[in-house]
Every structure is written in C-alpha cells, then in structure tokens.
Amino acid sequence: MYRKALTALQRITLRLDVAVNRIYPSDWNPLYYTGGLANLFLFILVLSGIFIFFYYVPSLTGAHASVAYLTELVPYGGLIRGIHRYAADAFIVAALLHLFRNWFTDRYLFSRDSPWISGMFLLIFGGFVGATGYILVWDDRALAVLGLFDDLLRAIPAVGDWLAGLLLGGRGVSEGTLPRILLLHVGPASFLYVLLWWHYVRLRHPKVWPPATWVLVSLGLVTLLAAVIPAVSGIPAQPGTRPETMPLDVFFLLPFWLAGLLPPGLVVALVAVTLGAGFVIPYLGREEPREMGVRHAGVAQVIDGNCTGCELCYYDCPYNAIVMVPSPHPGLSRAAASRKLLAVVIDSRCVECGICIGACPFEALELPGLLEADVTRRVQEAVAVAETVRA
Amino acid sequence: MTGEHRRYATGILGLAAVGVVCAILIVVGEALGSPDRRVFWQLGGAALGLLFVVYGLILLFLRKLGTIGPRRAEAEDDLRGRWVKPVP
Numbered sequence: 001m002y003r004k005a006l007t008a009l010q011r012i013t014l015r016l017d018v019a020v021n022r023i024y025p026s027d028w029n030p031l032y033y034t035g036g037l038a039n040l041f042l043f044i045l046v047l048s049g050i051f052i053f054f055y056y057v058p059s060l061t062g063a064h065a066s067v068a069y070l071t072e073l074v075p076y077g078g079l080i081r082g083i084h085r086y087a088a089d090a091f092i093v094a095a096l097l098h099l100f101r102n103w104f105t106d107r108y109l110f111s112r113d114s115p116w117i118s119g120m121f122l123l124i125f126g127g128f129v130g131a132t133g134y135i136l137v138w139d140d141r142a143l144a145v146l147g148l149f150d151d152l153l154r155a156i157p158a159v160g161d162w163l164a165g166l167l168l169g170g171r172g173v174s175e176g177t178l179p180r181i182l183l184l185h186v187g188p189a190s191f192l193y194v195l196l197w198w199h200y201v202r203l204r205h206p207k208v209w210p211p212a213t214w215v216l217v218s219l220g221l222v223t224l225l226a227a228v229i230p231a232v233s234g235i236p237a238q239p240g241t242r243p244e245t246m247p248l249d250v251f252f253l254l255p256f257w258l259a260g261l262l263p264p265g266l267v268v269a270l271v272a273v274t275l276g277a278g279f280v281i282p283y284l285g286r287e288e289p290r291e292m293g294v295r296h297a298g299v300a301q302v303i304d305g306n307c308t309g310c311e312l313c314y315y316d317c318p319y320n321a322i323v324m325v326p327s328p329h330p331g332l333s334r335a336a337a338s339r340k341l342l343a344v345v346i347d348s349r350c351v352e353c354g355i356c357i358g359a360c361p362f363e364a365l366e367l368p369g370l371l372e373a374d375v376t377r378r379v380q381e382a383v384a385v386a387e388t389v390r391a
Numbered sequence: 392m393t394g395e396h397r398r399y400a401t402g403i404l405g406l407a408a409v410g411v412v413c414a415i416l417i418v419v420g421e422a423l424g425s426p427d428r429r430v431f432w433q434l435g436g437a438a439l440g441l442l443f444v445v446y447g448l449i450l451l452f453l454r455k456l457g458t459i460g461p462r463r464a465e466a467e468d469d470l471r472g473r474w475v476k477p478v479p
Contacts (some may be wrong), residue, residue: 220445
C-alpha cells in the first residue's frame with residue numbers, strides 16, 4: 001500500500017517535471033533546484049539578519065521600539081525586515097518541496113539516508129529559528145507565542161521544567177528572556193550551515209545553487225512582496241497579560257497554534273510522532289537488493305591491470321566512494337601502461353550502484369556479484385517505467 | 392530568425408524597457424524617500440524587486456533564444472578540474 005502510493009506520487013512528480021521541461025530549458029527547470037532555492041533563501045536570511053542584528057535591542061523595553069525604529073526610520077529598513085520575513089517563509093516552502101520531491105522519487109534510500117536525516121534536522125532547526133524570530137518582535141503575538149512555548153516545554157516529561165527555566169530565563173517573562181530567545185534564534189541559524197555540510201558531504205555533484213535566472217527571480221519576488229505587503233508589528237507586548245487570540249502562521253507557528261487548542265502534552269506528543277515518522281522514512285518499506293530479486297552485487301572492485309587512472313569513475317561516483325592515488329606500478333593493458341594514477345574504492349562508501357562501471361571505458365571496474373543479465377533486466381525495467389510515464 | 396526568436400527578442404526589448412523604468416523609480420525612491428515619506432522607500436524597494444525579476448526573465452529569454460548556453464561555465468570548470476585537480 002505504502003509502496004503503491006509512493007509509485008503513484010512518483011509518476012505525478014515525473015509528469016510535472018516533463019510538463020515544466022516543456023516551458024523551461026530542462027537544465028533550468030526550477031523543480032530540479034528546490035534544494036538550491038532553499039539554500040539561496042537561507043543566504044538571503046543570513047544577510048538580511050545581519051543587517052537587522054545591528055539595530056535590534058534584546059530587552060523588554062527596547063525590543064519592540066528597536067524593531068519599530070528599524071522599520072520606520074532606517075532607510076529601507078522596513079524593506080530589509082520584510083525580505084527577512086518572506087525569505088523565511090520561502091525557505092520553508094522550498095525545503096518542504098525538496099523533501100517531498102526526494103521522497104516521491106526514492107532519493108532517500110540506502111546511502112542517501114544521510115542527506116535525508118540531515119535534511120530533517122535542517123527542517124526542524126529552520127522551523128525553530130523561524131518561531132523564535134516571531135518572539136523577538138516582542139508584540140502581542142510574540143507574548144502569546146512565548147507563553148505557548150513555555151507551556152510546550154513544560155509538557156515535556158522529566159526535563160520540561162528545567163528546560164523551560166534554562167531556555168526562557170526562569171518562570172514568566174524577565175529581562176533574561178529576550179537575550180536567550182535571541183541566542184536561540186541566531187545560534188541554531190548558524191548551526192544550519194554545519195547541518196548543510198552534513199547534508200552535502202556524501203554527494204558528489206550537489207546542486208547547491210539555482211541558475212542565475214532563478215536567483216534573480218526569487219530575490220526579486222521576495223523584495224517585491226516585502227515592499228508591497230510590508231512586515232508590521234502588533235501592539236507592544238505587555239508582560240503579565242496573555243492575548244486571547246494569535247494570528248496563525250502555517251509555516252512556523254502551527255504547533256503553537258495547536259497548543260492553543262489542544263493540551264500542550266498532546267501537541268508535544270503529536271510533534272514527536274510526526275518528526276519520528278520523518279526520521280524513519282528511509283528505513284520504512286525498504287527493499288534490500290536481495291529482496292529486489294537481484295543477487296547482492298558486492299562492493300565495486302578495481303581491476304588493477306586495466307585501470308588507466310583517467311579519473312572518469314572518480315568524477316562520476318555520486319557517493320565520493322572512489323579516490324585516485326599515485327599508481328604504485330604500471331597497468332597491464334597497453335592503455336594502462338603509462339598511468340600515473342590508480343582508482344581505489346572506499347568500501348564503506350560504495351553502495352554497489354554500478355555507475356562507475358558505466359563510467360569506465362576500459363573495463364577496469366566490476367561488481368563481483370552482479371551479472372550482465374541482471375544489469376540488462378534492470379535497465380529494461382527502468383525503460384518500461386519511463387515509457388509508462390511518457391505515455 | 393524564426394517567428395519564435397522574434398517573439399523572444401521583442402520580449403527582451405520590452406523587459407529591458409521595464410528595467411529602465413524600474414531604475415528610474417529606484418532613483419526617485421532614493422531621492423524623495425524619508426522617515427516622513429516612507430512610501431517612496433517602498434516604491435524604490437518594489438522597483439528594485441521588479442528589476443531583479445525582469446533581469447531574471449531576460450536571462451531566461453536569452454537562454455530560450457540560444458544566446459547563452461546550458462551552464463557552459465560550469466561545464467568548463469568541471470573539465471578544467473578533471474585534469475588539474477591534485478591527487479588526494
């Protein structure tokens with residue numbers, strides 16, 4: 001059932017790709033750059049955030065006033081604030097599109113579980129950073145979010161009270177609260193780049209940046225939106241009061257909005273279950289090569305005598321599993337006789353995909369357990385799926 | 392030049408004209424904007440955003456025309472890297 005649903009969603013995703021490719025050149029298809037777009041919006045967030053940081057005063061009396069000063073008196077300050085606000089939404093939208101696209105097209109299985117897990121952390125940290133950003137504005141909504149954040153933290157079993165005291169500076173609002181929230185906003189935001197390194201480290205050719213046309217259009221749309229619908233603050237927060245209602249932001253404040261409707265413990269459990277499900281997706285219904293009817297291929301092996309040191313396998317391996325080392329001796333074949341380099345497979349990184357075998361024109365690589373007949377059958381199955389999608 | 396090419400070329404000229412108008416609006420926004428007249432800062436900001444979108448679309452149209460290639464620079468970098476990258 002799960003696999004059937006995923007297959008149906010995969011077909012829809014691929015049809016969408018084909019449709020968009022008819023409009024844009026295929027190498028500029030924006031759907032291929034959802035991850036790069038998320039990275040772009042993160043970069044915009046960092047730049048605009050640094051600008052805002054110079055004006056922000058993290059105190060109970062100064063926070064709202066400093067944001068108002070930035071918005072109303074600093075030249076283009078309101079525009080930069082709006083860009084920061086809308087780029088945050090765009091980051092989450094691009095990240096979610098990236099997540100669903102990779103989920104539906106099976107790009108999360110086997111060795112790609114590492115980008116998936118790091119991507120889940122990126123999404124969680126990104127959402128958390130956005131939610132704390134709402135508190136920093138220090139208006140009536142900020143106070144409501146802070147109260148619900150406190151409730152949610154205290155609903156965590158065993159460590160909740162301690163955690164709430166640590167992160168919010170004691171029970172209730174105090175002068176220590178906003179500096180802590182600022183730290184919770186800037187600290188995890190910086191940590192996002194560590195997570196990005198983890199996200200990319202196992203990928204050979206990650207598309208980290210979209211083509212220039214999409215950089216300009218994305219930046220332009222965010223700027224246009226910030227100018228046409230400026231980001232505004234509510235009335236200044238009055239500690240000790242608790243607003244009855246809170247405007248909903250579906251990207252960042254959904255758990256907080258739910259916490260206003262449901263018991264905080266239930267919301268914490270819901271969030272934990274949802275995130276837990278996200279983390280186990282790569283291992284859910286996972287088909288091992290043996291179960292797919294193909295004998296275990298085995299780690300790729302270099303046939304020493306045939307390797308010419310041309311580096312084609314090194315460049316084509318998507319998992320960084322091949323390195324080139326100085327050749328200790330000449331190869332046996334005529335092409336390999338004067339080689340300077342030798343390919344070496346790092347066993348722990350090889351996923352037995354066979355891409356290096358396709359890349360090598362000198363028959364210098366093999367998968368010990370995979371016969372040519374198996375490869376032919378796999379290719380025929382892939383072509384049949386592609387033809388079904390095209391039809 | 393085919394009809395399709397002519398349409399894209401006309402589109403580029405039209406977008407370039409919009410770009411010039413945006414540039415003028417940015418200057419107007421900068422000249423007239425002040426804390427009392429924030430609307431001009433907003434006007435300049437909107438024009439800046441539109442200018443980015445226009446430049447992005449011009450690039451897209453140039454690509455559709457075939458004037459700029461499919462990530463040519465990246466391909467060249469890759470090719471250069473292939474032969475000069477030091478051995479790890």
